[in-house]
Amino acid sequence: MTLRTIAEVTGLSLSTVSLSLRGGTTLKQETRDKVAEAAKALGYVPDRAGVRLRTGKTNVIALVLDGAEDSIDFARQMIQGIGGAIKETRYHLTVIPEFERNQSAETIRYILDNRTADGVIITHTGPRDARVQMMMDADFPFVSHGRTAFKTPHPYHDFHSEAFAAMAVQRLAGKGCKQVMLVIGDDSTTNYQNIVMAFHEAAATAGMDGTVLQGTKGLTPAEMRKLGLDLASRKDRPDGMISDSEMRTIALVGGLQEGGVVFGRDLHLVYKQTSGILPTLFPALDSIREDVFAAGGELTRLLLRRIEGVEVTDLQTLAEPQPHWRS
């Protein structure tokens, strides 16, 4: 089934058929109908290789998939979200798994050099993310899950981390907490900075003592659990905690509980949640949700609009945190 087939069937020329299928307005309505009809009857779908060769358009968007496992089920939801948004479009999704963060520049370089996609979605964005820099320099369409510190604007969709931190602190304040601790992991992301900043600000505003538990980035779940256990027996243990990673939350809660801490009595916790697993697991704990599925969809819509040439400044959105307070 090629254009030629349709041309033969309709008795029109290749050019006419091609033009018609792309909605050539100079064509007679009758002709356009005839072509459309034949195309439908034959189930014609343009050959991607032909289009790509001729136009340079790949009709592909690429997702650079970070290997982080902090957010449970992140990959699946992100991909499903993207999938939902490209359904009914002619775009395909290629996924490029990233094994090490420091290789990610190579990945982008490859895409840029070989024009292997029309646009890229990246996640776990850093304040001065090298990938963002590269793609901005090349004027290549992309969108980041996460903001950056660059002065030049670029498309992004981000979880409103500052709102998350503020919300969590206020919730803890409402529970009567005096001393709150923020447990946070990946310090290479902008997200990290935003949360820490907003946390301190909110804690100060609420008149609470706020500390940040640093250096949890490379910890294994077992080590994290141990950390929770140790924390349980410390006399200066905080009475409120905020955790932004599901993996860490699971381990931490496990350790704290093993150490005898009873949540809701000795300690209040608010964690960031993306997967639906933790609420099942800890039905009594407060959480704030980021909808990764929705994020995938939004990122895709932004990217497609960017590819179509929409102004960058119109392509920056934030997702509001969704609190799930228990009791």
Add this chain to the structure above:
Amino acid sequence: MTLRTIAEVTGLSLSTVSLSLRGGTTLKQETRDKVAEAAKALGYVPDRAGVRLRTGKTNVIALVLDGAEDSIDFARQMIQGIGGAIKETRYHLTVIPEFERNQSAETIRYILDNRTADGVIITHTGPRDARVQMMMDADFPFVSHGRTAFKTPHPYHDFHSEAFAAMAVQRLAGKGCKQVMLVIGDDSTTNYQNIVMAFHEAAATAGMDGTVLQGTKGLTPAEMRKLGLDLASRKDRPDGMISDSEMRTIALVGGLQEGGVVFGRDLHLVYKQTSGILPTLFPALDSIREDVFAAGGELTRLLLRRIEGVEVTDLQTLAEPQPHWRS
């Protein structure tokens, strides 16, 4: 950077350069060296659209990603596994998220009709999987994560579910259990059948009373938790349980514990684990691991060999379950 560039630089013809790059043995060694050198210097990479148009080869493999969330982190690990295996090859990975199982035939039909990939990986395979049937009929390269009941052989890589069930039952027998219950979900997969069968067999051999908890497929985590809670207070409650889904395990354990059940005393449990989260969460519980990352790699290797024309019967492998016994 196209073949033409290299041709101009080396002073050779397009044909010669093309031939040389594909290792034409009729060429003079000197010529081949010259071309190889120029190609490297210029960083030449064949244009995918050109190759695809001319040869029909897409150099793409497609993963049909099932929406199931039973196995936590399944998607990420599978994709990373595939990614590891296609690294250093010229293959790209496109992911096609599946929203509803009954649409999956359409997905395959689309790939088949439009030759949008050179091979397909499917997961959550059923005994008479329509997708498998279609691809076999079309003689299209694919590999399934999971076996089928078809008489015609096809490439697959599968978790050895029978061994899993037997292993789990034996472990429970060793713990002195008399009455074992299998909690299992997705009854549309071959896996389901295999586990149930092997479970009954192993239970009979061990002289235990074995029951299967059916109909847990569509249950929400909350309902599953409730089920665990109810089970906890039943007088005919089993003293050994086997669970094959992480999501279900989490909910079930939560419910049982809430109902006062103490694992290791009132009840022994062996669950199937793929993600590393559950061991963190339940450090005292026995589990048996399926390495999804490795499965992704193996599936890919099988598929690539299939694409290269290797005999189907040489492309069927099983992964041995990895027991993680505690205490």
Add this chain to the structure above:
DNA sequence: CACATGCTTTGCAACGTTGCAAATTCTAAA
């Protein structure tokens, strides 16, 4: 009836690659 005019349609080239048939160059025997 010749001829602008505007409306439709079409031929051609090109995108980068490969495979084949044919051309060119080389080697060594006559």
Add this chain to the structure above:
DNA sequence: TTTAGAATTTGCAACGTTGCAAAGCATGTG
């Protein structure tokens, strides 16, 4: 020095698509 035969290289067409310049075709005007 020829020349058969082998060794090496090359021109050409085709894969499916699109954009442009140009051609064809009615229609109405002088």
